[in-house]
Amino acid sequence: IRFFAELADKHGGSLAATQTDRLGMQIAEPYGVIAAIAPWNFPLSMASWKVAPALAAGNAVVLKPSELTPYSSLRFAELALQAGIPAGIFNVVQGDGRVTGDALCRHPRVAKVTFTGSTATGSSIMSTCALVGPKPVTLELGGKSPQLVFADVPDIARTARTVAMAITGNAGQVCVSGSRLLIERSIMQPFVEHLRTYFEQLRPGPTWSSASTLSPIISRQQANRIDGIVQRSRQAGAEVLCGGGLFDGLGGAYYQPTLLTGLDNSNPAVCEEIFGPVLTVQAFDDEAEALGLAEHATYGLAAGVHTADINRALRLVRRLEAGSVWINRYSNITNGTAFGGYKNSGIGREFCHETLNAYSQVKTVTVQSEVPTTAWFAPR
Structure with missing residues (x-):
């Protein structure tokens, strides 16, 4: 949470190399509403991995914890309200994955889904998001390391x-x-x-x-x-x-x-x-x-x-x-180190700078300093 809070005001876009008579910018903007589906094995840690970067990028979040381990996520949301997060920005909805998780994926106001869990469930989520969107996904899935x-x-x-x-x-x-x-x-x-x-x-x-x-x-x-x-x-x-x-x-x-x-x-x-x-x-x-x-x-x-x-x-x-x-060690996931999988072990990376980018859309803006004399489709 501290890591992404520190990154929040250093994330916003970049300038592009353009001709001298124009200014080109890439602006990072939030998606809007992120659905975050967290697993039961590390319920509080995994929830924070998803909620923190999504909020830091300017999104609202609907978190669905596992039906087996909901309590820490509810307390997490209570603490967020006490800390000053506006009501309605960080939300928790409970329920079974087959019903509640699926409804979140299908909801037209949900712009992106992030999920940690089994490869089979991740594939199902990706398929659903493709059918009703398409909408982007971040998936951290299974392993056999x-x-x-x-x-x-x-x-x-x-x-x-x-x-x-x-x-x-x-x-x-x-x-x-x-x-x-x-x-x-x-x-x-x-x-x-x-x-x-x-x-x-x-x-x-x-x-x-x-x-x-x-x-x-x-x-x-x-x-x-x-x-x-x-x-x-x-x-x-x-x-x-x-x-x-x-x-x-x-x-x-x-x-x-x-x-x-x-x-x-x-x-x-x-x-x-x-x-x-x-x-x-x-x-x-x-x-x-x-x-x-x-x-x-x-x-x-x-x-x-x-x-x-x-x-x-x-x-x-x-x-x-x-x-x-x-x-010569095993498992060391620390701030700033990208975490995610190859093959069917996932799509996207968590816990790093790239994670913040993944919760943002990029809008390109070009400002012309004078009226162009050529058609818009003419080569440079």
Whole structure:
């Protein structure tokens, strides 16, 4: 919010190079009304990512939070009113995505839609906006992000912890979760043992409990979906090294951190976005094989590279098809760094200067200093 507030008075347009007898300007103007559809996994953060740049560019916003996590968005809107945002500029409407979200996309006064969520839903929103508009969209969608680990990492235990945290944070319910471990064969066994130890030390429980180190799954339905993919992957030949099911007796939807190996790229656990604490493990022998395994037909949201060789890291950065690539760490989204995906992982970028441009239309204005003597269509 502070980042886009600071940008607001530095955004307005530019001058164009023109002939000496005229002045050319590009003026940035708001679209009008933006429909922002936010997900349930980081409800307040994702709402602010959408609302802040839209308001800074001069638009009004109608925010639809997930029906599973509405409360923080309502409080957000209350605080906006208290802070001085005029009534009617920042609005929250609740409801199911199939009804309320669809109605927002179709509303003739909504000039643009921004959405974070699944690729399937994003495709449906884009189709609807094309049919009733067309109207522009910003889409931040699914991912199946690889983490490439090479044998030259200086500290196996530390790298294993980084890899583990990238899939167990928020119980894996993160679009950029590093859900596919690609590891050089020579260190696979000790690395996996470190992962197994880390996974088995996690303690499930309510997120407000200081004793908890593993979050719950958003719903029993989602937990059952995660388990369904794991079981189908086992039927397709995957071996479960640890986890592989729900925790018993906890009174909630808690899924065991799971390690799967013995997979190829056609296995459901490798192909499908699971959105849970499930990590697939595949071994490689060289960079070429690592890149081949990293390639995903659908997704290109993020990737991690763990190596002591900076030249190798920079080579891989150029060849990995992902909107964000992290070297020797995983997930670092900060002010001013563009966030978005390649392929079916999205359209547009959030959290950066370009985001403000995406919430603006450009109007070209040309001022003639004297009456032209040639027809308007004449060449310069």
